[in-house]
Amino acid sequence: MSIKKEFLKGLVEKNPVMVLGIGLCPALAVTTSVSNALWMMIATTFVLTCSNILVSLVKDYIPSHIRIPVFITIIATFVTVVEITLKAYQPEVYTSLGIFIPLIVVNCIILGRAEEFASRNGVFISIIDALGMGIGFGLTLTILAFFRETLGANKLFGYTLIPGFKPAGMMAIAPGAFITLGLMLWAMNRIMVSRKHKK
Amino acid sequence: MEIKLFITILFSTIFINNYVLSQTLGICPFLGVSKKTDSAAGMGFAVIFVMTLASVITYFIYKYILLPFSITYLRTIAFILVIASIVQLVEMAINKLSPSLYRALGIFLPLITTNCAVLGVAVLNVDSGFITKEFGLLMTIVQGFGAGVGFLLALMLMSGIRERLETADIPFNLRGMPISFIIAGLLSLAFLGFAGMSF
Numbered sequence: 352m353s354i355k356k357e358f359l360k361g362l363v364e365k366n367p368v369m370v371l372g373i374g375l376c377p378a379l380a381v382t383t384s385v386s387n388a389l390w391m392m393i394a395t396t397f398v399l400t401c402s403n404i405l406v407s408l409v410k411d412y413i414p415s416h417i418r419i420p421v422f423i424t425i426i427a428t429f430v431t432v433v434e435i436t437l438k439a440y441q442p443e444v445y446t447s448l449g450i451f452i453p454l455i456v457v458n459c460i461i462l463g464r465a466e467e468f469a470s471r472n473g474v475f476i477s478i479i480d481a482l483g484m485g486i487g488f489g490l491t492l493t494i495l496a497f498f499r500e501t502l503g504a505n506k507l508f509g510y511t512l513i514p515g516f517k518p519a520g521m522m523a524i525a526p527g528a529f530i531t532l533g534l535m536l537w538a539m540n541r542i543m544v545s546r547k548h549k550k
Numbered sequence: 551m552e553i554k555l556f557i558t559i560l561f562s563t564i565f566i567n568n569y570v571l572s573q574t575l576g577i578c579p580f581l582g583v584s585k586k587t588d589s590a591a592g593m594g595f596a597v598i599f600v601m602t603l604a605s606v607i608t609y610f611i612y613k614y615i616l617l618p619f620s621i622t623y624l625r626t627i628a629f630i631l632v633i634a635s636i637v638q639l640v641e642m643a644i645n646k647l648s649p650s651l652y653r654a655l656g657i658f659l660p661l662i663t664t665n666c667a668v669l670g671v672a673v674l675n676v677d678s679g680f681i682t683k684e685f686g687l688l689m690t691i692v693q694g695f696g697a698g699v700g701f702l703l704a705l706m707l708m709s710g711i712r713e714r715l716e717t718a719d720i721p722f723n724l725r726g727m728p729i730s731f732i733i734a735g736l737l738s739l740a741f742l743g744f745a746g747m748s749f
Contacts, residue, residue, distance in 0.1 A: 379574040427627040526739040533731030
């Protein structure tokens with residue numbers, strides 16, 4: 352029961368992007384295509400899970416006043432692992448995500464989970480928490496990327512949707528990202544309010 | 551000749567490639583601290599200072615430590631630790647030298663460590679090949695300073711608009727984050743106009 356709760360909390364109730372409003376930079380920047388969003392989800396979930404495991408294992412040995420630098424070092428190590436692996440096996444993904452791979456280090460979701468959850472709980476439940484948060488983050492990215500790719504490039508996973516249709520190029524660049532996320536948050540608020548009314 | 555190059559870098563980082571509005575870096579502080587103009591100005595100046603300093607120090611670290619020992623894959627770890635220590639040092643130095651400045655900037659300084667624009671400018675300095683060029687140090691300084699000024703500009707514009715929004719009659723579900731995102735989108739659309747600028 353508790354495992355299910357910890358997993359689902361990251362998806363809906365405490366969704367990092369939609370509810371907590373953290374991890375916004377990658378959410379806006381890499382969502383130009385669905386495959387980019389999915390790769391970002393894999394990379395972030397991997398770093399989040401590994402750092403949560405390690406932090407929950409060493410939490411009793413870290414003096415509390417230097418815990419933040421220690422957490423950042425742990426996170427940066429796993430980000431370097433992701434960076435080197437992607438560069439070697441998926442060079443295309445590495446170039447299209449670009450600067451946002453090293454910037455996973457400063458994604459507040461990962462440091463926030465290490466500080467708030469993994470440094471207070473056991474290993475197993477920390478893994479569940481990391482998976483839930485990572486997938487919740489990734490799902491939001493995927494929905495955002497779906498709208499931006501279909502409207503901004505008239506494509507999905509690189510395949511053209513409607514031949515001869517001229518896409519709205521604005522959706523593929525920064526303004527489209529801001530406005531789409533704004534509209535998604537609006538829809539989310541609307542759904543939340545109508546849910547409260549039913550109760 | 552060189553002067554023209556520096557001016558091009560400065561203007562392109564402030565206007566054309568504004569870190570917040572066209573590259574979507576540093577969104578968390580951009581939305582978090584832009585509720586009041588005073589705190590927006592404080593945050594902006596702190597970011598200019600830290601970005602310029604971080605650019606200079608990461609330049610030396612990359613050129614004289616990481617490159618000669620061919621350990622450039624440690625870039626992410628080295629840079630984030632350097633930035634975290636710079637922020638800590640600056641905080642202590644300002645506290646000792648000018649308590650009044652510390653009271654104005656103090657609360658923003660710890661937040662800068664997780665501002666992805668700061669790590670972003672350090673990584674971009676390396677990626678754009680400034681390290682090995684002639685006058686590389688000056689170019690990194692100009693790019694770091696310009697990125698900070700661009701951040702300040704975006705933050706000031708946003709806070710000015712958000713202060714006026716307080717009295718505006720916005721639909722209930724759109725209040726708070728959704729309307730901020732839509733305004734950020736419109737601002738970034740306006741900044742798109744600078745893309746046509748050339749020197």
